[in-house]
Amino acid sequence: xxxxxxxxxxxxxxxxxxxxxxxxxxxxxxxxxxxxxxxxxxxxxxxxxxxxxxxxxxxxxxxxxxxxxxxxxxxxxxxxxxxxxxxxxxxxxxxxxxxxxxxxxxxxxxxxxxxxxxxxxxxxxxxxxxxxxxxxxxxxxxxxxxxxxxxxxxxxxxxxxxxxxxxxxxxxxxxxxxxxxxxxxxxxxxxxxxxxxxxxxxxxxxxxxxxxxxxxxxxxxxxxxxxxxxxxxxxxxxxxxxxxxxxxxxxxxxxxxxxxxxxxxxxxxxxxxxxxxxxxxxxxxxxxxxxxxxxxxxxxxxxxxxxxxxxxxxxxxxxxxxxxxxxxxxxxxxxxxxxxxxxxxxxxxxxxxxxxxxxxxxxxxxxxxxxxxxxxxxxxx
Amino acid sequence: xxxxxxxxxxxxxxxxxxxxxxxxxxxxxxxxxxxxxxxxxxxxxxxxxxxxxxxxxxxxxxxxxxxxxxxxxxxxxxxxxxxxxxxxxxxxxxxxxxxxxxxxxxxxxxxxxxxxxxxxxxxxxxxxxxxxxxxxxxxxxxxxxxxxxxxxxxxxxxxxxxxxxxxxxxxxxxxxxxxxxxxxxxxxxxxxxxxxxxxxxxxxxxxxxxxxxxxxxxxxxxxxxxxxxxxxxxxxxxxxxxxxxxxxxxxxxxxxxxxxxxxxxxxxxxxxxxxxxxxxxxxxxxxxxxxxxxxxxxxxxxxxxxxxxxxxxxxxxxxxxxxxxxxxxxxxxxxxxxxxxxxxxxxxxxxxxxxxxxxxxxxxxxxxxxxxxxxxxxxxx
Numbered sequence: 001x002x003x004x005x006x007x008x009x010x011x012x013x014x015x016x017x018x019x020x021x022x023x024x025x026x027x028x029x030x031x032x033x034x035x036x037x038x039x040x041x042x043x044x045x046x047x048x049x050x051x052x053x054x055x056x057x058x059x060x061x062x063x064x065x066x067x068x069x070x071x072x073x074x075x076x077x078x079x080x081x082x083x084x085x086x087x088x089x090x091x092x093x094x095x096x097x098x099x100x101x102x103x104x105x106x107x108x109x110x111x112x113x114x115x116x117x118x119x120x121x122x123x124x125x126x127x128x129x130x131x132x133x134x135x136x137x138x139x140x141x142x143x144x145x146x147x148x149x150x151x152x153x154x155x156x157x158x159x160x161x162x163x164x165x166x167x168x169x170x171x172x173x174x175x176x177x178x179x180x181x182x183x184x185x186x187x188x189x190x191x192x193x194x195x196x197x198x199x200x201x202x203x204x205x206x207x208x209x210x211x212x213x214x215x216x217x218x219x220x221x222x223x224x225x226x227x228x229x230x231x232x233x234x235x236x237x238x239x240x241x242x243x244x245x246x247x248x249x250x251x252x253x254x255x256x257x258x259x260x261x262x263x264x265x266x267x268x269x270x271x272x273x274x275x276x277x278x279x280x281x282x283x284x285x286x287x288x289x290x291x292x293x294x295x296x297x298x299x300x301x302x303x304x305x306x307x308x309x310x311x312x313x314x315x316x317x318x319x320x321x322x323x324x325x326x327x328x329x330x331x332x333x334x335x336x337x338x339x340x341x342x343x344x345x346x347x348x349x350x351x352x353x354x355x356x357x358x359x360x361x362x363x364x365x366x367x368x369x370x371x372x373x374x375x376x377x378x379x380x381x
Numbered sequence: 382x383x384x385x386x387x388x389x390x391x392x393x394x395x396x397x398x399x400x401x402x403x404x405x406x407x408x409x410x411x412x413x414x415x416x417x418x419x420x421x422x423x424x425x426x427x428x429x430x431x432x433x434x435x436x437x438x439x440x441x442x443x444x445x446x447x448x449x450x451x452x453x454x455x456x457x458x459x460x461x462x463x464x465x466x467x468x469x470x471x472x473x474x475x476x477x478x479x480x481x482x483x484x485x486x487x488x489x490x491x492x493x494x495x496x497x498x499x500x501x502x503x504x505x506x507x508x509x510x511x512x513x514x515x516x517x518x519x520x521x522x523x524x525x526x527x528x529x530x531x532x533x534x535x536x537x538x539x540x541x542x543x544x545x546x547x548x549x550x551x552x553x554x555x556x557x558x559x560x561x562x563x564x565x566x567x568x569x570x571x572x573x574x575x576x577x578x579x580x581x582x583x584x585x586x587x588x589x590x591x592x593x594x595x596x597x598x599x600x601x602x603x604x605x606x607x608x609x610x611x612x613x614x615x616x617x618x619x620x621x622x623x624x625x626x627x628x629x630x631x632x633x634x635x636x637x638x639x640x641x642x643x644x645x646x647x648x649x650x651x652x653x654x655x656x657x658x659x660x661x662x663x664x665x666x667x668x669x670x671x672x673x674x675x676x677x678x679x680x681x682x683x684x685x686x687x688x689x690x691x692x693x694x695x696x697x698x699x700x701x702x703x704x705x706x707x708x709x710x711x712x713x714x715x716x717x718x719x720x721x722x723x724x725x726x727x728x729x730x731x732x733x734x735x736x737x738x739x740x741x742x743x744x745x746x747x748x749x750x751x752x753x754x755x756x757x758x759x760x761x762x
């Protein structure tokens with residue numbers, strides 16, 4: 001195996017597959033990155049028990065030449081060293097050649113490295129996925145959908161299924177839901193479904209961590225990304241990237257019953273001002289570990305947000321609303337959950353729908369039912 | 382006590398004095414910031430066992446009005462909360478008023494905080510320093526001198542005196558020296574000494590941590606900063622800032638004997654290229670915990686830098702020099718110490734003077750004797 005490659009492309013590709021490489025793995029070969037060189041280009045692979053990432057650097061595309069291939073072949077190199085080395089090489093191109101016993105020479109200008117490689121035959125093969133049932137979502141939309149839900153997954157392993165995001169396909173809609181049982185985030189989008197998916201693949205749970213990593217790698221463009229769901233894997237596929245994640249086992253709880261259908265108090269308020277007030281009110285609340293603030297509707301159309309931590313002090317905020325309709329209300333909730341929800345909302349205004357001080361409440365964008373945030377109140381005495 | 386102040390000025394001043402506030406102190410009052418309001422303006426004080434910082438915001442200067450004073454007085458507020466609060470307040474001005482029992486109201490727009498204050502009488506007084514013997518150094522030069530020496534202080538408390546930087550005044554020169562006994566950094570500058578300091582104040586040791594904090598606070602301008610040395614304190618003073626640090630007890634070792642006066646091999650090399658080669662060579666060396674690289678002079682006027690960690694691989698770098706004079710040489714040293722030294726050097730070229738593989742070597746700027754870096758080699762077998 002011998003090739004010369006543009007360093008910038010190699011650095012980017014290595015950075016992407018590194019997202020799947022863990023230094024803590026108990027399988028030594030998985031601390032490495034697999035490099036596979038064919039006549040068409042160079043494929044890099046990184047993998048851990050949850051996700052596998054494969055990126056391809058073509059020899060050339062319409063515009064540029066990226067690599068010169070002298071000999072095809074494969075090698076596995078220690079990810080940690082390989083990624084550091086290529087980042088710091090002095091020239092714009094890098095030559096990589098595998099010699100005897102997987103000894104790999106890396107050359108760039110006056111710098112020459114020899115790394116002990118590993119046998120590529122030992123590297124696990126990625127699953128072969130039948131791509132018959134692919135759904136397509138624009139890449140930027142996928143990123144938004146992830147960002148607007150994944151923060152609400154549970155970080156506790158007591159109910160492992162809640163550490164993932166539930167993806168359901170219903171009535172040609174993709175519905176993403178995450179909940180840690182104290183709050184819930186939902187985002188939906190219409191799908192163009194040409195092929196009908198089998199029913200058992202229309203309700204899966206994707207680990208939150210996998211979605212976070214995917215979100216870091218994919219670009220913010222409007223190109224569609226192919227999504228292939230199988231029984232225990234999901235594959236996200238762009239022109240030069242394959243991202244595999246395992247799925248979580250088990251049934252996701254039915255969350256639809258949690259969402260109240262009617263409301264007794266409705267508030268419409270500017271997101272930014274409301275968020276900043278909650279943020280300030282939480283400054284003192286944070287210390288008490290519970291991070292609870294109290295919201296009160298005032299008869300003059302303002303909201304009062306307060307927090308009181310006797311040993312430190314108290315804070316009172318007033319926020320003008322666009323409208324308050326329905327019953328008067330006093331309710332307490334976690335400032336953190338509220339801030340998370342508000343940051344996930346895209347838009348300048350939100351509608352908050354309360355059904356009493358002890359019932360979950362909803363945060364939505366007026367006239368938009370593709371996004372919904374639900375928060376359970378906190379009982380205060 | 383009641384005043385209104387520009388938030389931006391207050392945030393900056395609080396950020397400065399926060400450098401002296403530790404949340405870990407065992408003296409509760411020192412977790413606070415003291416605010417003292419006089420007819421002239423507002424003074425903020427933060428303090429820990431090593432340093433004390435006092436900043437002053439004048440009521441007004443030639444150009445701007447910064448504060449309106451309604452009532453003079455003092456209060457101590459929890460630094461952690463106070464600093465977070467003022468950073469996040471909504472308006473450009475802040476009103477602060479102390480009520481009964483040190484209860485302090487902080488107002489800005491629709492946000493109102495009440496903080497439990499502490500009795501300002503309990504706050505320790507800063508030392509009164511006789512400013513008869515002040516030396517003056519331009520602020521930007523002081524920052525450079527700190528940066529070029531402080532990294533070489535010892536981080537181990539086994540020899541506490543080496544955790545400080547030695548400042549000596551000799552022949553109207555200020556000489557700053559730091560060493561951890563494996564390497565040494567020296568920077569000197571001529572002083573205009575009008576008043577002669579007493580001899581016992583011409584050789585002091587300032588904690589490295591204090592100098593690091595000072596360096597973060599002072600601006601990068603050419604205005605002179607007043608430096609007042611007393612028996613156990615040093616004071617740095619600008620128009621609106623007082624920075625006190627304790628001095629370290631004990632005698633600093635005589636480092637002048639460490640510095641070789643002759644050399645057997647002299648190399649002149651470009652700083653950037655040499656630094657990058659050392660950096661790459663150290664990538665594999667770092668793993669072996671010792672971080673040692675080997676330098677060899679080649680007969681063609683190049684340097685070879687190598688590192689070999691058998692379980693990972695090896696690296697060979699070639700660096701063109703401007704000149705190599707004297708004996709051939711093979712020498713091993715810590716890549717980290719070399720990189721620290723090279724980063725401290727300002728200039729494009731350095732002269733490295735060796736006196737054999739087992740002797741300390743010097744890094745200097747050609748034709749400039751105000752800066753010197755010394756490194757002890759590592760014995761390799």
